Amino acid sequence: METILILSEDQILDWTDRLYHIVSPEDKRQLQLWPEKPEIFREILQEYTTKLKVIVEVVLKAMARSLNLEENCFLDKYGEERALMMARFNFFPPCPRPDRSLGQKPHADGSAITIVLQDKEVEGLQFLNDDQWFRVPIQLPHALLINVGDHIEVMSNGVFKSPVHRVVTNSERERTSVAVFCTPDPDNDIEPVDGVVSETRPRLYKKMQDYQSKYLQYYQKGRRPIESVKI
Numbered sequence: 001m002e003t004i005l006i007l008s009e010d011q012i013l014d015w016t017d018r019l020y021h022i023v024s025p026e027d028k029r030q031l032q033l034w035p036e037k038p039e040i041f042r043e044i045l046q047e048y049t050t051k052l053k054v055i056v057e058v059v060l061k062a063m064a065r066s067l068n069l070e071e072n073c074f075l076d077k078y079g080e081e082r083a084l085m086m087a088r089f090n091f092f093p094p095c096p097r098p099d100r101s102l103g104q105k106p107h108a109d110g111s112a113i114t115i116v117l118q119d120k121e122v123e124g125l126q127f128l129n130d131d132q133w134f135r136v137p138i139q140l141p142h143a144l145l146i147n148v149g150d151h152i153e154v155m156s157n158g159v160f161k162s163p164v165h166r167v168v169t170n171s172e173r174e175r176t177s178v179a180v181f182c183t184p185d186p187d188n189d190i191e192p193v194d195g196v197v198s199e200t201r202p203r204l205y206k207k208m209q210d211y212q213s214k215y216l217q218y219y220q221k222g223r224r225p226i227e228s229v230k231i
């Protein structure tokens, strides 16, 4: 299943094939679209999802504590049971012109946090800081990369930043990665939490509404969706 929306003729496409599935909550899964082979796929994805839920809880609590906030303040807004987890399997085939195309164009994730399992052997992910791209190393096989998404930037009133990143291609080797986007329960109002707004640190973001559809519109035009909620 693919969610690329072609919104205009001049839209720049990513050099990638993707499989994109909701993995939680269970009643939102569309199992009829999941691969049937290898047979172990569903079982492994189920187990992976269950384990990632534990990581999300630990990480969101730790992030709150690190700001001296009540430890459940991000987790409560995230919503645990009804939070949306979407798994994206990214396949980046070798590209004959890596100088002219990207596996994934610059973007920041629209999640609360994203958990990425990178290819064990082929690098490609890069993060932007001060106008410079920094490569993410892959020395640690099976390491999970945890990336802050737009929802945590808003909830933390900008203390945690949702960084811009991209994936570069290469002409020799294919690359795969699995990104699981952990996004708050769509019924929850997401805005800066109590304790991050003060006289010295004014509120920087509005309430996030209908962010998913805004996200796609902005993203495909090469703009940062989070701009739509900045005050």
Ligand SMILES: O=C(O)CCC(=O)C(=O)O
Pocket (backbone or CB within 6 Å): 088, 090, 104, 109, 116, 118, 124, 125, 165, 167, 176, 177, 178, 179
């Ligand atoms: O391929 C990667 O390492 C990261 C992919 C990514 O940024 C994404 O799917 O949003």
Ligand SMILES: [Fe+2]
Pocket (backbone or CB within 6 Å): 107, 108, 109, 165, 179
């Ligand atoms: Fe990403």
